[in-house]
Amino acid sequence: MAKEELSLEELAKEIYKGAGGMNNVESVTHCMTRVRMTVRDRSLVNDETLKKIPGVLGVVDDEQLQVIIGPGKVNKVAKEMADQAGVQLGETIAVHTSGKDAVNAKAAEVKAAQKARQKKSPIKAILKDISNIFVPMIPAFVGAGLVAGIASVLSNLVTAGNLDAATWQQYIDVLNILKNGLFTYLVIYTGVSAAQVFGATPTLGGVIGAVVTLTGMNPETPLTNLFTGQPLLAQQGGILGVIFAVWLLAQLEKWLHNVIPESVDIIVTPTLCLLVIGLAEIFLIMPLAGFISDSLVGAINWVVEVGGAFSGFVLGATFLPLVMFGLHQILTPIHVQMIDATGSTQLLPILAMAGAGQVGAALALWIRLRKDKELSEMIKGALPVGVLGIGEPLIYGVTLPLGKPFITACIGGGIGGAIIGAIGNIGAIAIGPSGAALIPLIAGGRWWGYVLGLLGGYAGGFVATYFFGIPKDKQAAVEESATTASEVTTNTAVTVAGTTELFAVAEGTVKPITESSDSVFSQKLMGDGFLVIPENGTIYSPVEGVVTSIFPTKHAIGLQTASGLEILLHMGVNTVELEGKPFDIKVTEGQKVTPSTVVAEVDLNAIKQAGKETDMLVIITNMDAVSEDVLEKTGTVGSAMPVMKVTTA
Structure with a gap:
């Protein structure tokens, strides 16, 4: 059976x-x-x-x-x-310790076969790197985010006067300590992870990440922003600035390893890397971000003064990009000024809609790509955190690495912001986190307007992503995954009754497959066949048929005959370890071949020097279609000489 x-x-x-x-x-x-x-x-x-x-x-x-x-x-x-x-x-x-750990540690990546068919582009490469940097941090994002969300709700309730500060403040402080273990040092963790992705030393990447905190700078004589002449502010440049700096670090470190003598490499290379990249970060990358921040102040003030739905849409849609570049710091003085003047900041509720757009986009991805189990697991972990106003897991783990969903999420944030702007007079009495956690801080009992904005942001992000934000390659990968099982069982060639001849693939000596030194082949676990010990490296096709596959390491070629026989030409024994170096493949997948077609030129000496055997093995891999096979010729043969007859039922 x-x-x-x-x-x-x-x-x-x-x-x-x-x-x-x-x-x-x-x-x-x-x-x-x-x-x-x-x-x-x-x-x-x-x-x-x-x-x-x-x-x-x-x-x-x-x-x-x-x-x-x-x-x-x-x-x-x-x-x-x-x-x-x-x-x-x-x-x-x-x-x-559990399967969930493995899922959380996995990047939301499409199937390898699908990725191989994708066109390479700088944007896709950047998004892929961002995914690889942040996905390993998703478990920490989720855990710290939930802690932060709880702390935010409690803190906002205390600020609103709904909870007693004397009773609850200590609990809030403890939760904030736990939360800050991640978010205060996020630039450092990002630097370490980015270094691993780009091929730099992880600890050097962590140091480069820490540079943006400006720890050790004398507040009495701060460093000066070269573009504006103002004091340099910590965190300018943001997470993306750190990633760019670590990428530069990787390029410099690799170059120095090649030119610095090994005897002093351990001393000279890390020192030069920190000096060059650290100085570039402090005096170029951070000041440039600060210059952009200052330039945006006027534009943002103008948008705020315009007011209404237009103002809400622009601010809600652009807030997340500002955060990633560390430019959101320019908004703090505006919040403070509004609170001092009117008792509340009407800017914060609008900006909070950016997170609502992310939540809506994630819901759409969850529904459209629900068969992608890894992505679904990440969304399930990040959604509750996003609802509470902690957006990093959704941004860096879900929408940004996928590209289009990040844009549609920003559109959703703009829609939520437009709703709040249109309603008007919705302000927060203090600066706090966004999402549902901000509800207790909404002034004047107008929390209902804020909730309508949240719902609008959720709906906007959902609709925009559902219809326009699903990456085609990701959708194709999910569809491919869904049909893989049926493909495995239906991909077998239809065989036609008759006799097919198999030919020697090289000049040399033919032996039965049972004499192979590899037990997999000698025991016919893969199927019956024969081997040729070649005298030279010119290798021919063993059959008339079509090339169905070429292994990435070039040591094996799959072929199929008109009768439906599936043939494997395996060049050498254990030569997969040689990573394709001895093999020059002369055919392509889908090409028709005959026994006179040269399929490869093989460097036999390179195989021997690697301690491998040069046997050229020809194996029938669908023996269930074979009623009889006879090896008619052994010993010395010439290339393209018939040596075996196979009868299909």
């Missing part, structure tokens, strides 16, 4: 289980036919359990644990395993 077919998700989970659990797997890679795992404790691996998994053709216990899946499917299984662990293929899998 045939084994029941498993979905990719189920198959990946079963392989992890047989390998001793995800925590026992240090990394996952794959070759043309096998999932290759580095395991932490070999005694926890159960070979028999792995062999019994539907879809597993065999297990090899070598330097790596190798689970044989077969060509065409192995890459999908390995990618699914990496996705479940929250890493890229080949990256170290951290030991997690």
Whole structure:
């Protein structure tokens, strides 16, 4: 009785289980036919359990644990395993206490096959880097954000006179201490994470992030903004300024490592990096942001004076970009001036709508991309925080890395701001967080107008994102994921009854597949076939047919005949480790070939010098379609000489 077919998700989970659990797997890679795992404790691996998994053709216990899946499917299984662990293929899998930890640590990324088809662009590259920087921080954002939201609600209730300060202030202080453990030092964490993404030393990245806090500057003689002549203010340049500075750090550090002698590299390189990038950050990046901030004051004051729906829309839509560049500090004096003059700031409720737009956008993404489990998990964790006015998890973990949803979220914020501007006279009696937490601070009993603005922001962000903000590549990836299981079972070629000849792929010596030094092939776990020990590196197609796949490391080529036979040409043994260097592929996927077609030029000496065998293996991978196969010729052969006949039923 045939084994029941498993979905990719189920198959990946079963392989992890047989390998001793995800925590026992240090990394996952794959070759043309096998999932290759580095395991932490070999005694926890159960070979028999792995062999019994539907879809597993065999297990090899070598330097790596190798689970044989077969060509065409192995890459999908390995990618699914990496996705479940929250890493890229080949990256170290951290030991997690729960599956949720792995999900939270994973960037909201599309499937590898889909990404390979995407056109590269600087914008996509920047957004991808931002995603990689912030997604690992999502658990901290969510935890600290919820703490901050609770503290904000309590603090606002105290300010509004609804709670007794003597009773509640100490609790609020404790919550703020916990919250500030993240948000006060967010630039440092961002610097560390950005350095890991860009390839710089993480601790140097942390120092560059900390520079914007201007710790150690004498307040009596502050540093001067070179553009305005005014004192330099901490945090100017914001998070994006830190990311840009760390990117510069990575470029400089890599260059210095190449030119500085190794004997003094550990001393000279970090010192020069901190001096050059730190000075550029203090005297160029931060002042430039400060100059822009000061230039915006007049424009913002003009927008505020215009008032009404127009003012609300502009301010609500542009606030989040201001925050990311650290330019929102220019608004604090305006808030203070308004409160002193009128008893409330009518600017803060409008700006709070920016967060409402983010919440609406996240809801739309959740509905449209609900089959993306990783993204859904992040949204579920970040939404409650966003409702309470803590927007970082939604911004940096969800909308900004996806690009378009960030823009539509800003539009939603503008709609909410327009509603509040149109109603008018909605102000906050103190400066506090946004979202629902700001309701207790709304002056004059006009909280209803603020709530209408929030609902408008939610609805605006939702509608704009639902219809216009879903990235096409992300949608395509979700659709691809939804159909993967059916593709696995329906992708098998339709075979036609008849006899097909297989040919020698090189001049040399033909041997039965059973004489391969690789037990996967010698035991026919992948199928029957033969091998050729080549005399030269010119390799021909073993059949007349079509090239269906070329492995990224170039050591294996998949072909399909008109009769439906699926053939694997595997060049060398364990040559996946050579990363394609000895192989010059001469064909492309989809190309028609014959036994006289040169498919590759192989550097046999390079393979031998790497300690690998040069056997050229030809394997029939869909043996269920074969009624008989006979190896008719062994020994010395010439290229394109028929050596095997295969009969399909």
